[in-house]
Amino acid sequence: MTIRTLLIDDEDLARLEMRHLLSAFPEIHILDEASDASDALDKIRRYRPDLIFLDINMPGKNGFEMLTELEESPHVVFVTAYDEFAVRAFETNALDYLLKPVRPERLEKAIATVREAGRELATPVSTSASAQNYMLRRDSLVFIKDGEKCFFVRLSDIFLFESEDNYVRVYFGTEKPLHRKSLNMLIEKLPPELFFRANRQQIINLENIKNIEPFFNGTLRLTLHNGMRVEISVRRAGEFKERLSL
Amino acid sequence: MFQFSPKKEMQMFFSKRQAYWVSQVFGWSTFVVYEIVNLLGLGFFSWNNAVLMLLAAPLGVAITHIYRAILVRWRVLEMPFTQMAVLALVAVFGLSTVLFAGLILVSWALEGAPNWAEVNANYVFMSILNWSRYIFVWVLIYHLFGLMERINRTQFERLASENQLKNIELQNLKAQLNPHFLFNALNSVKALTHSDPKRAGDAVMLLSDLLRYSLNYEKQTLVPLTDELAVTRDYLALEKIRFNSRLEYALDIDPAAEKWPIPPILLVTLAENAIKHGIAQSVQGGFVRISARLENDKLWLTVCNTGNLLPKSGHQGIGLDNIRRRLDMLFAGKAVFDLKNDLEQNTVTAAVQIPAF
Known part of the structure; x- marks a missing residue:
């Protein structure tokens, strides 16, 4: 199995060093390199790599800012020279990061993690997909940054999206960070077999419904697996019943 | 605390x-x-x-x-x-x-x-x-x-x-050693060890000279400009290895100014700031120009770099505050430190006037 990889770092020598270190791993296929965030965004959308090595401190947008612009994130291994802020963000998450200069053993461990995750990740490459008509899949990774906390979450693990002002609160596990995207933009990219718009404010994951009961005036009340309650508006109730009977 | x-x-x-x-x-x-x-x-x-x-x-x-x-x-x-x-x-x-x-x-x-x-x-x-x-x-x-x-x-x-x-004191020490620069420089050296071993050796020498100087400079109140220039050149050479074509630099030094006593690490700090805010933040990169001349019995030092002062970062960092404080203490307020942003030229210039001690 090859892991299609993109290297992102603003320093030529840092990329050279990464290439050198990665030459020890035959399954790593380096597609290309990018030297800043906008270059990287172009190349990620073009190549749809499985994995990126991402420098955090870059001119223009930094690594985190770059990730928040992507609809879907590849697997990410962060690489940083010294950044207290970044390391703090990782503490709450199961993300991997490497410190420069990178130790080969540490790199091996990071790649082993990617390999592990990659078994479920092998997907056909969609080279023609532009940002507009691009659809997320159930195993797509979404990067969410809320303040100092960062999350990579698999789409199928999210059980509820809820609009909050101009953004979306995303519920998964025990977390509910704020995602800087709008609900309307999101619904167009979500796979319709998995997500359903329950009302103006909420989108639910259909696999996460524990209980359905009739409520007032033709509305329905759902209980999710985590105990949260969601109401299906009258307008949406018909379509909801249709969807479930299928 | x-x-x-x-x-x-x-x-x-x-x-x-x-x-x-x-x-x-x-x-x-x-x-x-x-x-x-x-x-x-x-x-x-x-x-x-x-x-x-x-x-x-x-x-x-x-x-x-x-x-x-x-x-x-x-x-x-x-x-x-x-x-x-x-x-x-x-x-x-x-x-x-x-x-x-x-x-x-x-x-x-x-x-x-x-x-x-x-x-x-x-x-x-x-x-x-x-x-x-x-x-x-x-x-x-x-x-x-x-x-x-x-x-x-x-x-x-x-x-x-x-x-x-x-x-x-601890914070100053940490800021002095600038871990971000240090680890990136080490990473560059590591890359050079297989691509260009001779250059890697040179880089190690530059780095050790720079480290030695930054660990010892506090023992002296003032050093001749030439000493400070030597380390500044080391520093710029190291950053040139790191940023490659993104960094161009030039030094224009009046030979008469070479003996003039200045506070140690002053010029290195200014060069570091120029790189940190001018070069590292810019995708295309830019230049750093350092000049020194004598005029009216004063040393005029300028460090000019491409870039703009960001309005959002209201504070100018520990480095520049320290420079101001040290100059005030050493020259009883007679030294002048000034930071100017030329929006038309897209340059930031740090200028210091140092009187005779």
Whole structure:
């Protein structure tokens, strides 16, 4: 199995060093390199790599800012020279990061993690997909940054999206960070077999419904697996019943 | 860092207020018991005397309590020691007089008009002296407690400020070594070891010279400009390895200026700032130009780089604050430091004028 990889770092020598270190791993296929965030965004959308090595401190947008612009994130291994802020963000998450200069053993461990995750990740490459008509899949990774906390979450693990002002609160596990995207933009990219718009404010994951009961005036009340309650508006109730009977 | 909180110290057993009232009640009741036992022992006991003593206690509490309010209002306990001691002595006699006068009025009310023939100067003076024994004890205890508290507090404050100083020193040390630069430079060197081993060796030498200088420079107050230029060149050469085509730099140094004494690490810090804000933040990169010349018996140093001062980063960082402070200290305000942004040219220029030391 090859892991299609993109290297992102603003320093030529840092990329050279990464290439050198990665030459020890035959399954790593380096597609290309990018030297800043906008270059990287172009190349990620073009190549749809499985994995990126991402420098955090870059001119223009930094690594985190770059990730928040992507609809879907590849697997990410962060690489940083010294950044207290970044390391703090990782503490709450199961993300991997490497410190420069990178130790080969540490790199091996990071790649082993990617390999592990990659078994479920092998997907056909969609080279023609532009940002507009691009659809997320159930195993797509979404990067969410809320303040100092960062999350990579698999789409199928999210059980509820809820609009909050101009953004979306995303519920998964025990977390509910704020995602800087709008609900309307999101619904167009979500796979319709998995997500359903329950009302103006909420989108639910259909696999996460524990209980359905009739409520007032033709509305329905759902209980999710985590105990949260969601109401299906009258307008949406018909379509909801249709969807479930299928 | 630990926090300075004298209040917490006082809450160990009683609150300060509680302790004060307990002492007041305990002290004055002891006085009453002592006086009555005394009267009984000497055979002078009479109910009138006993009642007088019982009334003297609350009167004493009231008078000393008012005294305490005055101490607080005038911040007497924070005055220099001798001044406070003199005031306390005056207070002892003042309070005793008031107490005595008060008791005269009380006994007048209880027993009718005193026998005026007995009230002579000697009697008044002896009575006041008699009362002053108790007041003296009260004042002594109160002022000693106040003093103790003051000593504790100043000690605490001193420790806290020492602690803060240590923290600042540590932060300065960390900022000096600039870990971000250091690890990136090491990473570049590592890359060069297989692509260009000779250059890797050169880079290690540059890095060691730079490190040695930044660990030792504090031993000297001033160094000749040439010394500082040598390390600045090392530093720029290292950054050139890292940023490659993104960094262009040039130095324009008037040979006459080379011996001029300047504070060590000054130029390196300015160059570092230029790279950090001008080059590292820009995708295309840019240039850094350093010039030095003598004019009007002053050294004019400028470091100019591409880029703009970001309006959002209101503070200019520890580095520039330190430069300002050190220049002020060394040259008694006669050195000038200035940071200018030329929006048309898209450059930022740091300029320093250093007078002769």
